[in-house]
Every structure is written in structure tokens, then in C-alpha cells.
Amino acid sequence: MRRLNWLILFLFLPLAAHAQEQPWQVFKSTHFLIYYKSAKESQLNALAARAENDYNKITDDLGFNRFNFWTWDNRAKIYLFDTQKQYMEATGNPEWSAGQAQINGKLIRTFITARGFLDNILPHEMAHIIFREMVGFNNPGVPLWLEEGVATYQEKKNYFLKSELAARINQGKFIGLDELSRMNVSLLEDKELVSLFYNESYSLVRYLIDAFGKDKFVLFCQNLRDKRDLTRALVSAYSFKDLRDFEDSWKKYILR
Ligand SMILES: [Zn+2]
Known part of the structure; x- marks a missing residue:
């Protein structure tokens, strides 16, 4: 019996360690790589749909749709943290922050329950990135x-x-x-x-x-x-x- 206990412990230890550091998984859409940990598939689908929609609207509104940014290896990255706490620890952002972008890195970070993210922050930050990609990242002529x-x-x-x-x-x-x-x-x-x-x-x-x-x-x-x-x-x-x-x-x- 004791041997069996040890065996169980031995079998499950690596799993427990694995769960602790839970690696990022990736969900892919045409223009985005969404990194997540325990978000549900329905949440990932909803986020990807909004992001793809915004991508099409922004490139169309600005007339950039013929330039075809962000495909394959060039896809933008969205990190979707499980909780606000994890997001705040990783970004150092204050409590009112629902999302953040690194324009040069083409990277947006947010968390599952972030309010106002889909309606305002996501399209706002995506427009920043797409626009900079068009006019150049280190362009002093852009006010x-x-x-x-x-x-x-x-x-x-x-x-x-x-x-x-x-x-x-x-x-x-x-x-x-x-x-x-x-x-x-x-x-x-x-x-x-x-x-x-x-x-x-x-x-x-x-x-x-x-x-x-x-x-x-x-x-x-x-x-x-x-x-x-x-x-x-x-x-x-x-x-x-x-x-x-x-x-x-x-x-x-x-x-x-
Ligand atoms: Zn802005």
C-alpha cells in the first residue's frame, strides 16, 4: 500500500509542478496570436472575432486594406491574463487599467474580465499599431x-x-x-x-x-x-x- 502511495506521488508531482507555472497556450486567427492560460474556447472565439472585425474596419477606414499587414509570422500578439491581479503584476499597471499595448512589439495585454477593453481599448490600441506600421515606428514627423x-x-x-x-x-x-x-x-x-x-x-x-x-x-x-x-x-x-x-x-x- 505504501508503495502505491509513493507511486501516486511520483506520478503526480511533475503534473503539480507543471500546473504551477502553467505555460501560455496559443489560439490563432488570421491576423492574431492570442496567448492565454485558462480562458474558455468561447471567450477566445469572441475575442478573436472582435479583433478580426476591428482589424478589417481600421484598415478599411484608413484605406490601408490593400497593404495586408499582420499575416503569418507577422501576426499581432494579444496576451489574455486569467485575472486582473496577474495582469497588474506582469504589466505594473494600476487598477483602472484594462489593457495596454506595446506599439513597437505589436503586442496588446489585457485580462479576461477587463471592462471597456473590447469596445474602446482594443480598437484604439490596434489603430495605434496599424498606423505606426504604416508611417514608420521612429518617425519624428508624426505629432x-x-x-x-x-x-x-x-x-x-x-x-x-x-x-x-x-x-x-x-x-x-x-x-x-x-x-x-x-x-x-x-x-x-x-x-x-x-x-x-x-x-x-x-x-x-x-x-x-x-x-x-x-x-x-x-x-x-x-x-x-x-x-x-x-x-x-x-x-x-x-x-x-x-x-x-x-x-x-x-x-x-x-x-x-
Ligand atoms: Zn492612444
């Missing part, structure tokens, strides 16, 4: 407002109000494009200013895409990739004379 505008444009729940921005423009209480281009939003503490930064960024990108179409926007992004200079990229893709002219016509569009 933060453009990146955040492109990313915010993809969020499912957007709180932008055109009338509010119009009122601010009328009162002269908006951020001019020059200042907007120099702003580092991560250093701002004034919440109202942060929200205005995101609203204007979103609105500028939306203006470019809605008023002039996707093809022009692609051309603009290609110019930005090649010329590495915002003004030159903008002037050669659109009929604006300079940044000031772009700002003036955007204001007219908002006030219309």
Missing part, C-alpha cells in the same frame, strides 16, 4: 495629436460633441494647431485640457477622412512615411497652403 486622433477615431463609444467644440472655437477657448502639435498629453494634469486635446485630435482626423476621403488620407500617410515632415506631407496630399491654412479650414468645417 501625437495625429496618432491619438487616428486611435480615438476607432473607439466604439466616443464622447465627442461637435457643438461643444464649435462653441469653444467661437469663444477662442480651443488649442491652436501649433500648440496642439507641441503638447505631450501624458504630462498634462488638467483633465479638461486632456479631454480637449483628445477631442480636437479626433476631430482633425475625422475632418481629413470625412471631407477628403480615404485615398487622400492614405496618400497623406505615405507622404508622412517618406518625407517624415508633417507640413510637407499635408501640403502635398491636400490643397492646404500650410498648417495655418489646414487649421482655418478645419475650424470652418466645425462651425458650418
Whole structure:
């Protein structure tokens, strides 16, 4: 009997050790590798479906669909942690964080019960990665407002109000494009200013895409990739004379 106990222990020890460090498993879809530990198949299917949908929408919205990013060895990675605790330990992120992206690494991290992840964080971070892949990762010509505008444009729940921005423009209480281009939003503490930064960024990108179409926007992004200079990229893709002219016509569009 004792021998049998030892035998059982001997047989199960490796299993127990294995369970402790539980390796990541991978679930593959066309453009994503989803790493997970104990997520259910239904949860993985749901996440993959949303991610694939967003991928198609973002590349289509921005006119990038003919470039075919992220296939085979180039797929983006999503790490789906089992719990918020594990996610926080691995990323060092605070409790309010529901997801995070490493844009250079094409990697997004979140956890199974993260709120707001599918509607806003996933499309926002994916847009960041896709856009950077298009214009170049170390491109000094890309202002933060453009990146955040492109990313915010993809969020499912957007709180932008055109009338509010119009009122601010009328009162002269908006951020001019020059200042907007120099702003580092991560250093701002004034919440109202942060929200205005995101609203204007979103609105500028939306203006470019809605008023002039996707093809022009692609051309603009290609110019930005090649010329590495915002003004030159903008002037050669659109009929604006300079940044000031772009700002003036955007204001007219908002006030219309
Ligand atoms: Zn962002």
C-alpha cells in the first residue's frame, strides 16, 4: 500500500509542478496570436472575432486594406491574463487599467474580465499599431495629436460633441494647431485640457477622412512615411497652403 502511495506521488508531482507555472497556450486567427492560460474556447472565439472585425474596419477606414499587414509570422500578439491581479503584476499597471499595448512589439495585454477593453481599448490600441506600421515606428514627423486622433477615431463609444467644440472655437477657448502639435498629453494634469486635446485630435482626423476621403488620407500617410515632415506631407496630399491654412479650414468645417 505504501508503495502505491509513493507511486501516486511520483506520478503526480511533475503534473503539480507543471500546473504551477502553467505555460501560455496559443489560439490563432488570421491576423492574431492570442496567448492565454485558462480562458474558455468561447471567450477566445469572441475575442478573436472582435479583433478580426476591428482589424478589417481600421484598415478599411484608413484605406490601408490593400497593404495586408499582420499575416503569418507577422501576426499581432494579444496576451489574455486569467485575472486582473496577474495582469497588474506582469504589466505594473494600476487598477483602472484594462489593457495596454506595446506599439513597437505589436503586442496588446489585457485580462479576461477587463471592462471597456473590447469596445474602446482594443480598437484604439490596434489603430495605434496599424498606423505606426504604416508611417514608420521612429518617425519624428508624426505629432501625437495625429496618432491619438487616428486611435480615438476607432473607439466604439466616443464622447465627442461637435457643438461643444464649435462653441469653444467661437469663444477662442480651443488649442491652436501649433500648440496642439507641441503638447505631450501624458504630462498634462488638467483633465479638461486632456479631454480637449483628445477631442480636437479626433476631430482633425475625422475632418481629413470625412471631407477628403480615404485615398487622400492614405496618400497623406505615405507622404508622412517618406518625407517624415508633417507640413510637407499635408501640403502635398491636400490643397492646404500650410498648417495655418489646414487649421482655418478645419475650424470652418466645425462651425458650418
Ligand atoms: Zn492612444
